Amino acid sequence: MVGPARPEFVLFGSSIVQLSFGDEGWGSILANLYARKADIVLRGYSGWNSRRALEVLDKVFPKSLSKKTRLIFLSSPPINEEQIRSTLSKQLGDLGRTNESCRIYSEACLEVCREMNIEAIDLWSALQERNDWLNVCFKDGIHLSSEGSKIVAKEILKVLREADWEPSLYWKSMATEFSEDSPYDPTGADAKTPTNVSNWTFQESFQWD
Template sequence: MVGPARPQFVLFGSSIVQMSFGHGGWGAILSEVYARKADVILRGYYGWNSRRAVEVVDKVFPKDAAVQPSLVIVYFGGNDSMAPHPSGLGPHVPLNEYVENMRKIALHLKSLSDSTRIIVLSCPPVDEAKVRQNQSPYLSEVIRTNELCQKYSDACVDLCKELGLQVVDLFSTLQKPDDWETVCFTDGIHLSAEGSKLVAAEILRVIKEAEWDPSLHWKSMPTEFSENSPYDLVSADGKSTLNSSEWTYFWDHQWD
């Protein structure tokens, strides 16, 4: 930890989380929006499903940690929703078990502190044609379909409503563009920069609209060392400065 301490936002999930700090990724967007306001911390694990996450959630988020996160954004479901392989191997998790795993994860996170907030991302769609095109022959029986993705997404959304958690319905969000299959993915599964913009915008909308006290919306949070400096830009009257900690997104309303 380097001081002074900022609120911690932790991204916890599988490959869509692990890859979210790549060029144009939604994690990178959040880090830029919350620069000098919160530390966005990556805890992404390529290939994981909810079963593996349940096994280690108390190690990733220990209850006795000196500092607990202000926000945890959780995503599991894409790997769980893959059809079971005849061998019994692979990441598939039956729907009922997936829901209970997500319940356990959410309840553990809720127990960290009274001020820890949670946003869950549901299972996104896939470009089925692109997935089949990129699939290795030895994985030909591992199936990803949007019919399965929607079942897991809907179950996740229903669980969040039951637990009173904020949720981003990725299955619907990523299908907003008419050409979503082309623009939202790099390989039919993982997000492109355009897909990441949609995800980031939905996360920021949820944060803005959530009735959390204190608010975690970026405009509502204090900026670290926000006082004016002689090295900042001087305004036209020569008497005041434009603090660079505040003006990066001053004119950019896409994240309002």
């Protein structure tokens, strides 16, 4: 570990997680918003399913979960079957996936989370709320484009904003690391008075409220 300990958000899953830091992905959106607040830790493994993930769960999360640990499950997103046939199927053959099977898997995930009182996000429905979701949400029919990733990020932030958790894990509610005033802060317009820019946001943060 480098520097002071920060809260950690561990993103664990398959290729949709592994690729989330590239091309304006949802992982990179979170890393940007939580700069100086929390570390976004990437633990995504392309090609994996739940059974494969269970084989290494104790290695990815070697410590017992504390009372402050919070879980958010993301259900299966929808897919663009035609786009898969024109892209991935050429290399991998028939993947045997349909949007209907994704719906069934998504609903099963959500039902388990309701039974266990775990926060969950219905990605299958969230992405399809856009009328043009088939055309804009995917790069290859499965993996998310920047537009698809924006939806995922907004859904995660909505849960973090509304969850009754103590402490809050919503980015605007968390402390900024090393945010105290310093005589070495950059000077303001008068070229003399130090200006603390620790809590400035350098992105169009309004869209992530």
